[in-house]
Amino acid sequence: MRPxxxxxxxxxxxxxxxxxxxxxxxxxxxxxxxxxxxEGDLVYCDLPxxxxxxxIGETFGEIESVKAVSDLQAPITGEVVEVNPVIEDHLQxxxxxxxxxxxxxxxxxKAPNLDHMLDAAAYEEHVAAAH
Amino acid sequence: xxxxxxxxxxWGTSPEFNMGLDEALLLEGDQPTLRLYTWSPxxxxxxxxxxxxxxxxxxxxxxxxxxxxxxxxxxxxxELTFSISCPQAHPLYRGPVGPSYARIHGAIILxxxxxxxxxxxRGEEPLTSDNPASSMCFHHSTPLDVAWNGRKGVGSAxxxxxxxxxxxxxxxxxxxxxxxxxxxxxxxSEEHTAQSFAPLLLEHMRQHLGLQLVPSVPSREERExxxxxxxxxxxxxxxxxx
Numbered sequence: 001m002r003p004x005x006x007x008x009x010x011x012x013x014x015x016x017x018x019x020x021x022x023x024x025x026x027x028x029x030x031x032x033x034x035x036x037x038x039e040g041d042l043v044y045c046d047l048p049x050x051x052x053x054x055x056i057g058e059t060f061g062e063i064e065s066v067k068a069v070s071d072l073q074a075p076i077t078g079e080v081v082e083v084n085p086v087i088e089d090h091l092q093x094x095x096x097x098x099x100x101x102x103x104x105x106x107x108x109x110k111a112p113n114l115d116h117m118l119d120a121a122a123y124e125e126h127v128a129a130a131h
Numbered sequence: 132x133x134x135x136x137x138x139x140x141x142w143g144t145s146p147e148f149n150m151g152l153d154e155a156l157l158l159e160g161d162q163p164t165l166r167l168y169t170w171s172p173x174x175x176x177x178x179x180x181x182x183x184x185x186x187x188x189x190x191x192x193x194x195x196x197x198x199x200x201x202x203x204x205x206x207x208x209x210e211l212t213f214s215i216s217c218p219q220a221h222p223l224y225r226g227p228v229g230p231s232y233a234r235i236h237g238a239i240i241l242x243x244x245x246x247x248x249x250x251x252x253r254g255e256e257p258l259t260s261d262n263p264a265s266s267m268c269f270h271h272s273t274p275l276d277v278a279w280n281g282r283k284g285v286g287s288a289x290x291x292x293x294x295x296x297x298x299x300x301x302x303x304x305x306x307x308x309x310x311x312x313x314x315x316x317x318x319x320s321e322e323h324t325a326q327s328f329a330p331l332l333l334e335h336m337r338q339h340l341g342l343q344l345v346p347s348v349p350s351r352e353e354r355e356x357x358x359x360x361x362x363x364x365x366x367x368x369x370x371x372x373x
Contacts, residue, residue: 065201068201130225
């Protein structure tokens with residue numbers, strides 16, 4: 001079971017409310033789809049500049065594995081206030097600590113609300129259907 | 132139930148139109164689509180994340196574009212290019228990326244074997260075409276790449292966006308000075324051009340992948356979107372964005 005302290009997008013991003021902002025990452029399912037169990041296959045991750053405004057559903061970054069580029073979609077609207085500096089040089093952190101040190105960006109939103117996203121149980125069902 | 136796909140063939144279309152139409156089909160296509168095409172003029176395409184300054188072949192290329200898909204640079208000359216655009220939930224692409232390559236490459240391998248080329252997935256053996264110092268796609272290989280005679284002969288890469296997939300692939304009929312030491316149709320039992328090989332490939336895609344391919348042309352809206360989107364692919368701003 002994936003953590004139930006956060007919500008999940010059908011496009012495989014996770015979002016966790018932290019004070020007046022939301023931390024965003026991608027799920028273990030997304031990582032496994034891209035690198036098929038070999039985290040060394042992740043080669044590049046392009047994340048936004050701090051200060052950029054993103055709209056819900058907008059592409060906020062891209063991740064590349066040896067064989068595919070995948071867009072990262074913002075699950076909420078707001079301003080990017082922090083980008084995980086570890087990822088650029090240590091992509092493996094996405095697989096090693098997906099729910100913790102593998103976060104990607106922090107987005108500040110006026111009224112953080114993740115009710116439109118899936119809870120952990122619903123996401124489990126979603127990925128089970130995707131296989 | 133038969134899986135009905137559109138089949139769009141465009142021979143000798145411009146680099147900008149080719150990239151623009153693939154993007155239009157990725158963004159707007161309402162039905163899975165297989166495109167087969169060639170390029171005129173020939174062009175170098177950079178992978179999405181490649182740094183332009185690290186691809187010296189740009190200086191010698193007739194034209195250059197940057198693809199939406201990842202991987203290394205490709206010289207699109209003497210090749211049959213394909214693109215597939217479909218929902219990520221389609222059975223061919225559902226799940227991890229690796230097996231989706233194996234499915235598509237399986238059909239390509241059967242078509243290549245039909246013309247006497249000993250094509251196979253590379254597996255764990257490195258290839259003589261591998262060259263770590265090169266920026267070209269065909270000089271790098273992974274276990275799921277298609278190779279024959281110890282060299283890579285098919286290059287492919289994917290883009291996954293908003294629940295849809297764009298899969299680009301190049302099947303090499305002949306090599307060029309920009310992309311030497313690769314597998315080609317040179318030792319095939321039959322002589323083929325990109326266009327004459329296309330029906331064989333389609334037959335194996337129908338049989339092996341269970342696709343019903345319905346010949347089609349881009350709609351007026353798709354052509355207009357392709358032209359709008361395509362115009363930026365060869366601009367300096369686009370090519371040198373990295």
